[in-house]
Amino acid sequence: MSKVIKKTVFVGMSGGVDSSIATLLLKKRGFRVIGVHIRSWNVNGCDEKEAEDARRVAELLHIPFYVFNFEEEYKKLVVDYMIRGYKDGITPNPDVMCNREIKFGLFLKKALRMGADYVATGHYVQMRKKVTTGTEVYELSTAKDGNKDQSYFLWTLTQSQLRHSLFPIGSYLKSEIREIARRENIPTAGKKDSQGICFVGNITLQDFLSEYINEKPGPVCDIYGNVLGEHRGAYFYTIGQRHIGMKEIGGKSGKHDARPQYVVKKDIKKNTIFVGEKDSITIGINILELYGVNMINPLSVEKEGNCREVSVRIRYRQSLVSASLEYKNKDKCILYFKEPQMFVAPGQSAVFYDTKGRTMIGGGIIKE
Numbered sequence: 001m002s003k004v005i006k007k008t009v010f011v012g013m014s015g016g017v018d019s020s021i022a023t024l025l026l027k028k029r030g031f032r033v034i035g036v037h038i039r040s041w042n043v044n045g046c047d048e049k050e051a052e053d054a055r056r057v058a059e060l061l062h063i064p065f066y067v068f069n070f071e072e073e074y075k076k077l078v079v080d081y082m083i084r085g086y087k088d089g090i091t092p093n094p095d096v097m098c099n100r101e102i103k104f105g106l107f108l109k110k111a112l113r114m115g116a117d118y119v120a121t122g123h124y125v126q127m128r129k130k131v132t133t134g135t136e137v138y139e140l141s142t143a144k145d146g147n148k149d150q151s152y153f154l155w156t157l158t159q160s161q162l163r164h165s166l167f168p169i170g171s172y173l174k175s176e177i178r179e180i181a182r183r184e185n186i187p188t189a190g191k192k193d194s195q196g197i198c199f200v201g202n203i204t205l206q207d208f209l210s211e212y213i214n215e216k217p218g219p220v221c222d223i224y225g226n227v228l229g230e231h232r233g234a235y236f237y238t239i240g241q242r243h244i245g246m247k248e249i250g251g252k253s254g255k256h257d258a259r260p261q262y263v264v265k266k267d268i269k270k271n272t273i274f275v276g277e278k279d280s281i282t283i284g285i286n287i288l289e290l291y292g293v294n295m296i297n298p299l300s301v302e303k304e305g306n307c308r309e310v311s312v313r314i315r316y317r318q319s320l321v322s323a324s325l326e327y328k329n330k331d332k333c334i335l336y337f338k339e340p341q342m343f344v345a346p347g348q349s350a351v352f353y354d355t356k357g358r359t360m361i362g363g364g365i366i367k368e
Contacts, residue, residue, distance in 0.1 A: 006032040009118040009166060010111035012103055013037050013057065013065075015050030017188040018122030018169055020057045021177050024184060025168040026120055027061055034116070035065040038107055040098075041075040043208065056187045070106055077101040083212045089268035090347025090368065091238040093153075100156040108164060118166045124148040126170035127162060137297050138162035140360045142353070145173045152316050155351045155363030156294050206236045218271035223264055228275070234266045237273050240315070240343030262343065284340025288314070290333040290350055290364030300361060307336070310352040310361060314344060320357045333364050 009031045011023045027033045035058035037051045051067055058065035078098050085092030103121060111119045124143035129136055138159055143149040157165070169177055181189035216233040231237065241263045261275040306327070311320040312335060324336040335350060344366060351363035 006030060007117040008032045008034065008115055009120050010034045010036050010107075010114070010116045011120045012107060012122075013054035014122065014194075015053035015188065015191075016122065016194065017181050017186065017191050018124070018177060019054070020122075020186050020188045021172075021180050022120055022122040022168040023057065023063070024061060024180070024186065026166065027063065029168075031118075033061070033063045034111075035061075035063050036107070036111070037065070037067045038102065039067055039069045039071055040102070041071045041079055043203065053188055053191070060185075060187065068107060068110060070102055073106055074098070074102055083209065085347050086209055086235050087213055088347075089235065089266070091345040092347050093349050095153045096156060096349055099153055104157055104161045104165065108161060112164060116164070118164050120166040120168060122169055123150045123154065123167050124170055124174075125151045125154055125167050127165065127167050132299055135299070136163075137299060140296055141358045142360070143170045148174045151353075151360050152313055152349065152351050152363075155296070155349060155360060157296065158294070159296075159298065162296075206232065209236055216271055218273070221272060221274050223274055223276045225274075231273055234268050234271045234273050237263050237266055238348075239263055239266070239345040264343070284342050285344050286337050286340050288335040288337070288341070288344065288350060289367040290335065291331055291367050293327070293330050293333040293362060293364035295327070295362040296360055309355050310335075311355055311357040312337070312350055312352045314341060314350045314366065315348055320353065322355075323352070325352055325361070 009026055011019065011026060011033060013019045013023060013035045015037065023033060023035055035054065037054040039047055039051065055065055078094050078101065081097050082092045082094045104119070108119050124145055126141045126143060127138055128141070129138050131137070140151055140154060140157070140162070142151050172180075178189065180186075210232070213233065213235050216235075217230050218234055219227045220229040220231050221227055242260055259277055262278055263273055264276050265274040266272065267274075307324045310323055310325045312323045312325075313320055321341065322338045326334040326336070328334065335352070346366050346368040348366050349363050350366050352361045353359060354361065
C-alpha cells in the first residue's frame with residue numbers, strides 16, 4: 001500500500017489570532033504545516049512582539065517556525081511606494097501593495113523554492129476552484145463575515161498565485177475564530193485586532209509622512225473658495241478624509257467650527273484643500289477611469305467596448321454601488337456609475353464584484 005504524501009503549506013503567521021487559527025485549522029485538515037513570520041519594516045520595533053506571539057503559537061501546535069526577513073524589500077516596495085504616492089498628490093493603498101509584492105510575491109516564491117505546495121494567510125476571504133471549458137479557474141469571493149471581509153485588498157492576485165494559496169478562515173465569523181482560539185487555549189485568543197497602517201506604529205499618518213515630506217502650510221477653503229483656515233500641506237490629506245478639525249477651521253480669527261468637515265478636493269499645485277460638511281456635498285463623479293487593472297478570472301474578460309453590470313467598492317468598508325464596467329485592456333477600464341459617487345480618491349483601489357456583490361471580478365487603481 002502506497003504512503004499518502006501530505007501537502008506542505010507555509011502559513012504567514014502575523015502574531016494575531018486570525019493567522020493563528022488559520023494555522024490550527026490547516027494542521028487539523030492534515031497538511032504538513034510550517035509557520036512563518038514575515039519580518040517587515042516598521043517604525044517602533046513592534047514587529048519583535050508580533051514575531052514572539054507567532055512563535056508561541058507555533059510551539060503550542062508543535063510545528064516548525066521560521067522568520068523570513070523582508071525588511072529591506074518591504075521598505076522599498078511598500079513604504080517608499082506609499083510615500084511617493086502622497087508626494088504625487090494621490091492616496092496610495094499600502095495594504096494592496098503588501099499583498100501583491102510581499103505576501104503573495106516574495107513570501108510565496110520563497111516558500112515554493114523551499115518545497116511548499118501552498119502558502120496560507122489569515123485573510124477573511126473565500127476561494128473556490130471550478131473548471132471552465134476544461135480549464136481550472138480559481139475565484140475569490142467575499143468572506144462569510146461581511147464586517148471582516150478583506151477581498152478588497154486582494155484584487156491584484158493572479159491565477160498562478162491563487163493556485164498556490166489557501167484562505168482557511170474565510171468561511172468563519174470573527175466570533176467563531178475567537179471561540180476556537182479560546183477553546184484551544186491559543187495564546188493570541190484575546191489579542192486585539194491591528195488598526196490602521198501596520199508599519200506606522202502609534203503615530204498619526206501625517207506625522208509619519210512629515211518625516212519624509214516637508215510641511216508646506218496652505219489655505220483650507222470651503223467649496224465656494226472662501227478661506228477657512230490653514231493646513232500643514234495638501235500632500236498629507238486624502239479625498240473624503242474627516243481630519244479637518246477645530247484647529248484648522250476658523251483661520252486667523254480664532255473662531256473654530258466644530259462641525260465635521262470632509263476633504264472634497266485638493267489642488268496640489270496651489271497647495272489648497274477644499275472641505276465641506278458631508279450633507280452639503282452635491283458634487284459627484286459618474287464616470288471613473290482605472291489603470292493597472294487585474295481581472296481575477298482571465299476568462300471573464302469581455303471584448304473591448306463591451307460593458308457588464310457590476311457592484312463596485314471604491315474604498316474599504318464602503319457599501320457596494322452599482323455600475324457598468326467597460327474593459328479596455330490591462331491598463332484601462334472605465335466604470336459608469338448609476339448614481340454620482342462622492343469623495344473619490346485618486347490612487348485608491350476600485351474593486352468590482354458580480355451584481356450580487358459576492359464573487360470578485362477584479363480591480364484597478366483610480367486615475368486622476
